Amino acid sequence: MKRVPVILYGAGGVGGALLRQMVYGRERMAARNHCHFAVVAVADSKTWQWAVSGLSDEQLLDIAAAKQQGLSVDPQWRVTKPVAMQRPSDHGVLDAASEAELENVMVVDTTAADGMESVLKRSINLGYSVVLANKKPLAAPWERASGFFNHPRVRHESTVGGGQPIIATLRYLLDTNDPIYQIEGQMSGTLGYICQRMDDGVAFGTAVQEAKTNGYTEPDPRDDLGGMDAMRKLLILGRLAGWPLEESDITVESLYAPEMASLSIPEFMAVISHLDETMQARVAAAKANGQVLRYVAEVNAQGGSVGLKAIPAGSALANLKYISFRTERYDDEPLLIGGKGAGVEMTAAGVMGDMLALVREVY
Ligand SMILES: NC(=O)c1ccc[n+]([C@@H]2O[C@H](COP(=O)([O-])OP(=O)(O)OC[C@H]3O[C@@H](n4cnc5c(N)ncnc54)[C@H](OP(=O)(O)O)[C@@H]3O)[C@@H](O)[C@H]2O)c1
Known part of the structure; x- marks a missing residue:
């Protein structure tokens, strides 16, 4: 049985x-993967x-339950919040592992x-492995992100x-020497929902409010x-495809005006309906041509864009669920990957899949 130390x-x-x-997966992981995290x-x-x-x-389940209630990881801190009980720095956490002479540690960034790049880079230099759900280190300037x-x-x-x-598929295409020409898809479930509600005739501001009320948006919907x-997801796919793109190579259409950036969240929600007419006109223009408006991300070796685009109503891309890869082999008929892709359980399962793949391939 492989015992794998994990820092989360x-x-x-x-x-x-x-x-x-x-x-809850311990027994299965022991039987199927012969490993214990x-x-x-x-x-x-x-x-x-x-x-x-x-x-x-028990401690791990307590942490998960406490965080769901907005409490801290450390039970003592939950009560008294003593400054002396603050944790070491992000690097200090790694120091604890290296001072304890732990080997083959798996560092997981959720x-x-x-700014997690330096911690993750040091983890790699220590011989540890790294699993991320956090997009930001991979979308940092190429100079800092390339090593990942x-x-x-x-x-x-x-x-x-x-x-x-999605990434496993891209790796498979690269491994089997199928050059990537273009990647596209709807990379935001939240914006996909808002676009689909606008198809139903719901005003833009109302759709944003609905998405916020249903918990589909970040606390600040401007995020x-x-x-x-x-944009970060697209940059990650483009970079993995072999194109050392920077953020500046991706054009980003924001669905709110720059002057709305400084408003408080309630102020922003109060004025978001000002964009209703503009959006309605764009939806109607698309509809007149048998199209729907979608927030589409597309990238190739030259660069990419994320923004609203009118696309054929029946196309795969109009369906929230697909990301498409056009490659040398999948040129006239792109490879589509799709299914339900949202929520913390599925995202955590993706992290777990990565951890087990590393155990299989590296440990
Ligand atoms: N939610 C999804 O469905 C989904 C899907 C795909 C990818 N992701 C990505 O997965 C990541 C986590 O998402 P989430 O929904 O779990 O976010 P979340 O609920 O906001 O959790 C983030 C956690 O990170 C902690 N944190 C912040 N800075 C830290 C640091 N320097 N060291 C250690 N912990 C730190 C926060 O601590 P405090 O509680 O103390 O603030 C918080 O507990 C994000 O990068 C997100 O983009 C999420």
Whole structure:
């Protein structure tokens, strides 16, 4: 049985689901994969729990439940919040593992934090492996991000497609020497929902409000409407395809005006309906040509774009579920990958799949 020490940064929706999947999947992983994940550290933004021999399953489930209630990872901190109990820095967490002489550690980043690149790079240099659900390190400037692409000890299936085998498919195409010409798809479930509601005749502002009420948007809907999340996914796919693109190579259409950026969330929600008429006109113009308006991401070796585009109503791309790869072999009929791709459980399962793949291939 392989015992794999795990450091988990981030125990929110995805990290918490991952902890539960690790605990409840232990017997199956032992029988099928002959491995045991010993979670030695779990950190949120301020606190952590650490045990060199591995935290108990009770502790892991307690952390997942506490974070769901908005509490911290460290139970003592939950009560008194002592400054002295703050966790070590992100690098300090790694120091604890290396000082304890742990080997073959798996570092998992399920944060949405900026600036994790240096921690992840150091993890690789320590001989550890890295699994990410966090897109930001992979979408950082190429100079900082390049080392994470096609590295045998780095996996990031869940960064695109919410756990569906999108990246695995792209790797397969590259491994089998099928040059990639173009990748496209709807990379934002939230914007896909808003577009589909506009097809139904719902005004743009109402659709955004609905998406927010249903919990489909980030707490600040501008994080979705600005297109940056979709841009990061596209950049990751393009870079993995072999194109060293920068953010500046991708054109991003934001679905709100620049002057709305400084408003508070309630102020923003109060004025979002100002865009109703413009959007309605675009939807109507598309409809008159048998098309629908979709927030489409497309990339090739030269660059890419994310933004609203009128596309044939019956096309695969009009369907939220597909990402398409046009390649030398799949030229006139692109390869489509699709299915339900959303939510923390599926995303966590994608992270778990990466962890098990590393155990199989590297450990
Ligand atoms: N949710 C999805 O369906 C989905 C799908 C695909 C990809 N993803 C990606 O997965 C990641 C996690 O998403 P989520 O929905 O789980 O987000 P979330 O619920 O906001 O959780 C993020 C967690 O990261 C912690 N954190 C922030 N900075 C940290 C740091 N430096 N070190 C350790 N922990 C830190 C936060 O701690 P505090 O609680 O202390 O703030 C929080 O617990 C994101 O990058 C997201 O884009 C999510």
